[in-house]
Amino acid sequence: MKKFALLLLLPIIGKAQIPSYKPAVNFIQQHKVSMLEEFMHFLAIPNIASDKENILRNANWIMAAMKQRGINDVSLLYPKTKNAPPAVYGEVITPGATETIIFYAHYDGQPVDTTKWATGLHPFKPVLLPGIYDDNAKTISIQEAIEHENARIYARGASDDKAGVMAIINAYGALKASGINPTVNIKFFFEGEEEAGSPHLHEIMELYANKLQSNMWVICDGPLHQSGRKQVVFGVRGDTHVEVTVFASKRPLHSGHYGNWAPNPAMQLSKLLSSMKDDNGKVLIKDFYSDITPLLASEKEALRKIPNVDQQVMDELGFIKPENSSWSLADAVNMPSLNINGIQSANVGKLAANVIPTKAIASIDLRLVVGNDWQKQQQKVVNHIKAQGFFVTDREPTDEQRKKYSKIAMVALSSGYNAQKTSMDNPFAKRIVKAVATTSVDPIITTPTLGGSLPLFIFEKYLNTKPISVPIANHDNNQHAENENLKLSNFWKGIETFMSIMTLQK
Numbered sequence: 001m002k003k004f005a006l007l008l009l010l011p012i013i014g015k016a017q018i019p020s021y022k023p024a025v026n027f028i029q030q031h032k033v034s035m036l037e038e039f040m041h042f043l044a045i046p047n048i049a050s051d052k053e054n055i056l057r058n059a060n061w062i063m064a065a066m067k068q069r070g071i072n073d074v075s076l077l078y079p080k081t082k083n084a085p086p087a088v089y090g091e092v093i094t095p096g097a098t099e100t101i102i103f104y105a106h107y108d109g110q111p112v113d114t115t116k117w118a119t120g121l122h123p124f125k126p127v128l129l130p131g132i133y134d135d136n137a138k139t140i141s142i143q144e145a146i147e148h149e150n151a152r153i154y155a156r157g158a159s160d161d162k163a164g165v166m167a168i169i170n171a172y173g174a175l176k177a178s179g180i181n182p183t184v185n186i187k188f189f190f191e192g193e194e195e196a197g198s199p200h201l202h203e204i205m206e207l208y209a210n211k212l213q214s215n216m217w218v219i220c221d222g223p224l225h226q227s228g229r230k231q232v233v234f235g236v237r238g239d240t241h242v243e244v245t246v247f248a249s250k251r252p253l254h255s256g257h258y259g260n261w262a263p264n265p266a267m268q269l270s271k272l273l274s275s276m277k278d279d280n281g282k283v284l285i286k287d288f289y290s291d292i293t294p295l296l297a298s299e300k301e302a303l304r305k306i307p308n309v310d311q312q313v314m315d316e317l318g319f320i321k322p323e324n325s326s327w328s329l330a331d332a333v334n335m336p337s338l339n340i341n342g343i344q345s346a347n348v349g350k351l352a353a354n355v356i357p358t359k360a361i362a363s364i365d366l367r368l369v370v371g372n373d374w375q376k377q378q379q380k381v382v383n384h385i386k387a388q389g390f391f392v393t394d395r396e397p398t399d400e401q402r403k404k405y406s407k408i409a410m411v412a413l414s415s416g417y418n419a420q421k422t423s424m425d426n427p428f429a430k431r432i433v434k435a436v437a438t439t440s441v442d443p444i445i446t447t448p449t450l451g452g453s454l455p456l457f458i459f460e461k462y463l464n465t466k467p468i469s470v471p472i473a474n475h476d477n478n479q480h481a482e483n484e485n486l487k488l489s490n491f492w493k494g495i496e497t498f499m500s501i502m503t504l505q506k
């Protein structure tokens with residue numbers, strides 16, 4: 001009798017080890033063609049946040065796709081500000097469930113410069129290619145793409161972040177069609193102006209605070225680790241900008257008649273910028289690193305486990321980092337940074353003229369970690385500019401100022417936001433990590449922060465809830481630039497990732 005009971009138990013034990021969402025993976029396998037067709041229709045709708053008409057078309061398209069999958073209470077959540085893009089909302093209440101997860105993605109994309117896209121590619125005419133774009137690449141059919149392991153889909157939003165929207169709703173659709181119940185209540189929240197800096201997200205959160213309660217927000221945005229492994233990310237860096245314009249003569253000067261004598265703003269700006277960093281990439285601005293909250297033991301441990309991809313990424317991108325730089329890529333994103341986004345003065349190349357320019361401008365990007373305050377960080381840069389002997393003003397210099405000061409810098413401070421981190425010891429987040437791990441043969445990566453920035457602090461501020469990020473896109477997706485693409489294998493794996501979270505275990 002005992003032996004018989006044991007035999008009966010065996011299949012049950014066996015089954016318990018197979019995650020409950022697995023049958024829905026077959027559903028994905030069988031419906032790849034229709035899912036891809038649908039994704040391509042979605043990508044064909046232009047999605048720049050300022051394009052009000054098309055943004056609404058996107059929102060309505062998503063609502064229809066959600067209703068089709070049996071998602072309830074599908075609606076548009078508008079902010080208080082008129083004419084701002086709405087968020088698309090929907091929910092699934094699971095009988096008996098006491099926990100709720102909100103899945104976030106954004107349906108708007110970065111502005112496009114169509115002329116920069118490669119021949120045959122267009123931001124809003126999605127095509128499939130058998131791999132990374134090159135001049136000889138020929139488009140392939142949906143059927144061919146499904147059979148091709150390196151196939152990619154090219155369009156604005158293919159990876160950032162319509163892939164997130166589609167992976168999330170397809171995950172729920174596949175579970176539902178396979179008769180598998182989620183274990184938690186699910187809410188869907190798709191933002192329509194993330195790439196414009198989420199200027200009204202806090203208004204939506206304030207207006208709909210009751211609707212938007214949950215145990216955790218799962219953010220699908222950004223890329224996987226460069227090693228190709230899945231990752232769960234516990235934070236994001238903050239971000240702000242400083243624009244510096246250095247002035248010299250009021251009109252351009254003949255470089256022969258006045259060279260060696262008149263000040264050159266491009267030279268002054270170059271010297272100013274080079275005083276900000278040493279040859280190894282360390283920022284030299286006073287107190288730049290002084291407010292940082294030190295990493296916790298669990299965060300240091302997580303960083304230690306991240307595979308070092310420095311050589312791989314340097315080979316891929318065609319450069320070598322400074323010889324004495326002490327940071328790996330993983331270390332570097334856990335520190336505040338200062339980067340020049342662009343420099344402008346007079347012309348170069350065919351348009352170059354023998355002049356001394358009148359001004360030179362640099363845009364500086366400051367990424368922040370927990371402990372940094374974005375306004376204080378900007379002020380450190382301003383103080384540094386003053387310490388280099390510049391008169392600093394917030395507007396074009398007057399004639400009196402030009403007569404009085406030999407070095408004049410106009411500084412424009414943009415708005416910004418601080419970094420956000422969720423504890424790596426958060427028990428709910430740990431269960432999500434465990435769920436994602438069931439979808440991957442390779443160990444998954446957990447990391448204290450993404451190098452990039454999102455205004456995730458507002459989830460804490462307005463809803464008192466913690467977010468974590470579960471990205472799905474390939475790291476070489478050209479997001480924010482021309483030829484944006486998504487590797488299809490990432491899409492299918494991403495759907496599975498979200499199915500595992502929707503069937504979260506205790």
Ligand SMILES: [Zn+2]
Binds near residue numbers: 221222
């Ligand atoms: Zn994004």
